[in-house]
Amino acid sequence: MSVENFVVDAQPRADEGKGASRRLRRTGNVPAVIYGGGKDPQSISLQHNVMMQHVEHEAFFSHILTVNVAGSAEKAILKDVQWHPYKPAIAHMDFLRVDENTIIKVHVPIHFVGEDVAPGAKAGGLVTHQLTAIEVSCPAGKLPEYLEADVSALDLGDSLHLSDIKLPEGVTILELSHGEEHDLPVAAIVVTRGGAAGEDEAEAEAEVVAEEGEEAAAE
Numbered sequence: 001m002s003v004e005n006f007v008v009d010a011q012p013r014a015d016e017g018k019g020a021s022r023r024l025r026r027t028g029n030v031p032a033v034i035y036g037g038g039k040d041p042q043s044i045s046l047q048h049n050v051m052m053q054h055v056e057h058e059a060f061f062s063h064i065l066t067v068n069v070a071g072s073a074e075k076a077i078l079k080d081v082q083w084h085p086y087k088p089a090i091a092h093m094d095f096l097r098v099d100e101n102t103i104i105k106v107h108v109p110i111h112f113v114g115e116d117v118a119p120g121a122k123a124g125g126l127v128t129h130q131l132t133a134i135e136v137s138c139p140a141g142k143l144p145e146y147l148e149a150d151v152s153a154l155d156l157g158d159s160l161h162l163s164d165i166k167l168p169e170g171v172t173i174l175e176l177s178h179g180e181e182h183d184l185p186v187a188a189i190v191v192t193r194g195g196a197a198g199e200d201e202a203e204a205e206a207e208v209v210a211e212e213g214e215e216a217a218a219e
Contacts, residue, residue, distance in 0.1 A: 005066070006054060006057075006059075006060055006063055006065045006066065007065070007066045007068065008046065008051075008054070008065055008066065008067045008068065008076075008095075009046075009047070009050070009068050010032065010034075010044040010045060010046050010067055010068060010069045010070075011044060011045045011069070011070065012042060012043070012044055012045075012069055012070050013031070013043045013044060013045045014043075016043055021091075021092070024045055025048070025089075025091070028047065028048050028049065029045045029046060029047060029048055030045070030046040030047070030048045030051055030090050030091075030092065030093060031043070031044075031045060031091075031092050031093075032044045032045070032046050032092060032093040032094065032095065033093075033094055033095070034067055034069065034074065034076055034094075034095040034096075034097060035094070035095070035096060035097065036076075036096045036097040036098070037074070037096075037097030037098065037099070037102075039097065042069065044067075044069055046093065048089070048090060051090055051093065052088075052089075052090065055081065055090070058109050058145075058146070059145045059146075060078065061078055061106075061107070061109070062106055062107070062108045062109065062143060062144070062145055062146065063077070063143065063145060064076070064077060064098065064140055064141075064143060065077065065078065065095070067095055074097055075097065075098055075099060075140070076095040076096055076097050076098060077095065077096050077098055077104060077106060077140065077143070078093065078094070078095060079094040079095060079096045080092075080093065080094040081093055081094075098140040099140065099141075100139065100140055100141030101139050101140070101141065102139065102140045103137060103138070103139060103140075104137070104138065104139075104140050104143065105135060105136070105137050105174065106135070106136060106138075106143060107133040107134065107135050107136075108133060108134055108135075108136050108143075108144055108145075108146060108147050109132065109133050109146045109147075110129075110131060110132055110133060110134060110146065110147055110148075110149050110186065111146045111147070111148050111149070112127070112129060112148075112149045112151060112187060113148055113149070113150050113151070113152065114150045114151045114152025114153070115127045115151055115152075117152050118151050118152050118153070118154045118155075118189060119153075119154070119155045119156075120154050120155045120156040120157070120158060120189030121154075121189060123155070123156055124191075124192060125155075125156045125189040125190060125191055125192060126189065126190050126191075126192045127151060127154075127187060127188075127189055128187060128188050128189070128190055129186070129187050130184065130185045130186055130187060130188065131184065131185075131186050131187075134147055134162065134165070134173055134175070134186075135173070135174045135175065136167075136171050136172060136173055136174065137171075137172050137174055138168075138170050138171040138172065139170055142168060142169065142170040142171060143171075144167075144168050144171060147165055147166075147167070148165070148166065149164075149165060149186050149187055150166075151187050151189070154187070154188070154189045155189065156189055156190075156191055157188075157189065157190070157191070158188065158189055159185045159186075159187070159188040160185065160186045160187045160188070161183045161184065161185055161186060162175055162176055162182075162183050162184050162186060163176060163183045164186070165186065
């Protein structure tokens with residue numbers, strides 16, 4: 001798994017409240033807060049255009065970041081992004097301070113592999129994705145950038161579940177801690193109309209009709 005180095009440059013801010021946040025956004029900045037790690041929460045300001053570039057990267061949401069606040073570097077993860085209700089603009093961001101051993105809960109994206117070689121796909125089936133991310137618990141230092149869902153062995157009608165995902169050491173899937181009934185499907189291969197499976201069914205129906213016709217003729 002690849003590793004990105006994300007550095008977030010921030011400025012401390014003293015003004016708080018909705019009015020102060022609106023004024024900050026009008027200047028091209030984003031109000032944010034960094035908290036946790038045994039320290040008091042600190043209100044900070046970020047450059048909006050820079051943060052928009054960061055959030056384009058999937059790994060930014062599941063990676064330990066370096067947040068520089070007035071020259072002081074802190075390790076943190078992004079906990080929440082609030083978006084403008086109708087514009088592609090960030091309204092607010094939350095960061096959680098962490099160290100290598102801090103146990104964190106984070107949604108990690110899923111990368112699907114093996115779709116081109118899956119028997120079910122070759123037979124004309126459609127690979128469907130039921131989930132795009134999985135919430136995991138792990139020490140911050142072991143946070144995976146993504147998890148792989150290998151569907152290369154799936155046939156028509158088969159499903160891949162959470163319990164089938166291979167996890168790095170120290171990483172657990174939170175949903176599975178609630179019992180077997182929470183072993184949710186991650187991907188499946190379904191029969192599509194017009195595919196090879198559909199053609200087989202049509203041929204079978206044609207054979208039945210032909211046999212019925214032959215029996216009727218014999219009578």
